[in-house]
Amino acid sequence: MYKALICILLVIIGATYASYPIAKQPKKLQRLPSNSGETKVGIDLCPECIEEAVEIINVILNIILDEGIIETCGELCGLLANKTGSKIIGDVCDVACEAFGLDEFVKALIKADLDPIWYCEMADLCPINDHGDAKFTNFQITPKSAPEGSTFVFDCSFTSVNGTGTGVINIVMIDPKNRTAANLYWFEARKPGTYPEKIGLQTLFELDCDPTQELCDGWAIGTYNVTAQVCNGECGSHHPHSSTYDTATGSFEITKKKNSFLKNITFL
Template structure:
């Protein structure tokens, strides 16, 4: 085994023995709300972890673990500021434990940090999924409209949209964060742009759209996570579209 990697594993193992005790008293990350205006702290934590978990872990494994600035050096300026604040607040060893030992799961990590709420007694259902147009050529923007109901308030959950290409080839998985969603009826809309890209050529055929609503992250193996239900819809790409000028492989929601 690489000596640097072995040394890192020893450090992480030692640090993890004090993880539970330290995390219970952790409150410093909440100070981010005063430093980053315009964002809820759970949403900011979730977005940072989801966008940067893989590059941060890779940097730690490959030797970028001498200091907080060293770990965060691979990130852009905005993410760097959040990363360094989190790292300095938690401490270097605990930060590395959080990002290297826990199976990457943005919601669970932010719940451990006490910035995302936990509620194991929530309940929600996706009640309707519609796609328009139902059939169109490649390069079309397909609108996915999701209606869902919450019958018991959620803690921190997600709506996950999975688009499957013909032959069960997955095109995209998109996650949308739900924060302390109260009882009621809701609608969330997504746009799937079918411009050919490195991940999918969006060739002609039937595309299945699965929409899941979950407590925590969908498919997570961690505590406080479960799938409430799944609804399915579909759309058809009829053939090649025009040259177009849209953004390649962009998936939007509002």
């Protein structure tokens, strides 16, 4: 039914979702574990849905391309469960598909206009809170300065009076050469309270450079300006149930280059 159109769009959609940062975080910019005992809102399928959304979308598109006409959500999602070997993923697909209706579900996938949080909210798998709030408690970066090769910690802890919807922390960093790097870290809906969130940045190797594939010059000496946002839904999304709760800025400085012998180290 949708075979010709999907054939054209698969390459575009695949390229779009391959770089999506919610599910796969770069090794050098990692959320650090928290012992806060945080209280979450919502059912267990919300984290499963968000973590698997990108894979689900790509596999479903390939199924439709391979199978052609599919009559029901049950048939489509049964094939997905078989392909992935996961009944849970099939169940998530079935709930989402039934919520949209088969035709609208496929059309939404083809448009490549589904960010994982909105997709899971529309499928009633993640709770919605349009009256929530969040504010950074004291955005800090430590240490303030250190040589290349050091680990910098971004303290993105936030507090909420009315609770939050399912959201993200967005980190945007501009280096001394005016180059930009960004990443998202999603969180489940939260009850009122204070929530510690820390993200570690390793500067042993350049953030957007793979030393196994290309020559990396390392991290530039100088000041790195950082903007952090905590958002309802995805920051900057045009979809419903999306807004920016709070924004904070900070900076850190790399003072000197690492020892030359480290330049020959590569990731395994």
